[in-house]
Amino acid sequence: MISTDICIVGAGPVGATLACLLAGQGREVALIDRAPLPPMEHPDFDGRAYAIAAGSRRVLDQAGVWDTLPFPAGPIHAIRVSDGRLGRPASPLFLHFDAEEAGSGPFGWMVEARSLRMALNARLHALPGVRLFAPAEAAVERGADGAVVRIAGGPAIACRLVVAAEGRGSALRRQAGIPVTHLPYGQTGMVGAMAHEHPHQGGALEHFLPAGPFAQLPMAPTEGASNLSAFVWTERTAMAERIMALDDADFGRELSRRMNGHLGAVRPLGRRWSYPLSAMIVHRYTDTRLALIGDAAHGIHPIAGQGLNLGFRDVAGLASLLAGAEDPGSPELLRRYQAARRPDNLLMLAATDALDRLFSNDRRLVRLARDVGIAAVHRLPPLKRLFMRQAMGALTG
């Protein structure tokens, strides 16, 4: 039997970042993933990217991975919000948020998923405090005084805290009997990258359409595309299935219809990915010697690109409680972790849910109300500044 302070199960972006942060603070951690780490790197451009808020950037910085991202992050300097119907010009009433007007740095950064993965993998291998087991299946037994994590075909590890970071389908959450409520949206999110004719100049677009929001997010250039953006495109599931089955030329035509001439001609680049969308509320974030973080603890609509950012906020919250704690899995520490993180995550869930419901429908009154709302915000500088601060808050959190 070997022993360590903390075992983290799940080496996705959230679990891996927590391992780097804690090991950097001098903790001994074991990190276990059932999938092998190297293939998670996808060395070729694969079209997936995250919108990283300033607060998340700080977490990645403290974890020692921000400066070693192998591909540059693309800053988001402006966000344009518009409302419309497919095949018609966007509503003339739109909101334009400028980071400089709000008087601070960029709203956030677009980071390629492969870039984050490569930096995390390199850091995990470089930190002496991290014991990595991947691919490996772990069986966990927890008790009031500690836990034992048995690696199939490997050692048994005694620890005082187990962190569940295995994503939405968390087996540890299920094993602990923690109830979960799912709120299906009947929508599917399609994500990928597109090359376009004109430079984006750091501008993002959130275009609300009746079937769901369509977002263009500015990325740094990559091989084969000097003008590049990510798209996060929500449709009713049956329609998304038809769109995903299209060949590149037809898929590009559908993309162009959503972009409505913005940034000139567009073509898809790399692979496209799709995810059925649902929100997920986990009734407790902790159990005896167990803390849930990242997608194991919450799931939200990707309308504001905040899922991973919430996970990084869990990482920051748990790491700050663990700093200097004598017993990393004490009931008091776990109680404080839940109290610190649950309200913030619920608030974001409610906000993204309300945004999707407000914009993903075509009823005349709702449409009128939101156009009037958008116009009012645009005309009143104090109101606009307030919204900008809210947008920054959502992104900078």
Ligand SMILES: Cc1cc2nc3c(=O)[nH]c(=O)nc-3n(C[C@H](O)[C@H](O)[C@H](O)COP(=O)(O)OP(=O)(O)OC[C@H]3O[C@@H](n4cnc5c(N)ncnc54)[C@H](O)[C@@H]3O)c2cc1C
């Ligand atoms: C369409 C879409 C777009 C999105 N865009 C954004 C965005 O722009 N910005 C943003 O912040 N977020 C975004 N998100 C959300 C983001 O992708 C997730 O929040 C993030 O991936 C969660 O990371 P995680 O590490 O918690 O979980 P995951 O990424 O799911 O990682 C879980 C890990 O645990 C491992 N695992 C699973 N089960 C076990 C087990 N039993 N034992 C051991 N290991 C196990 C898996 O192999 C995996 O490595 C988006 C989501 C969707 C659906």
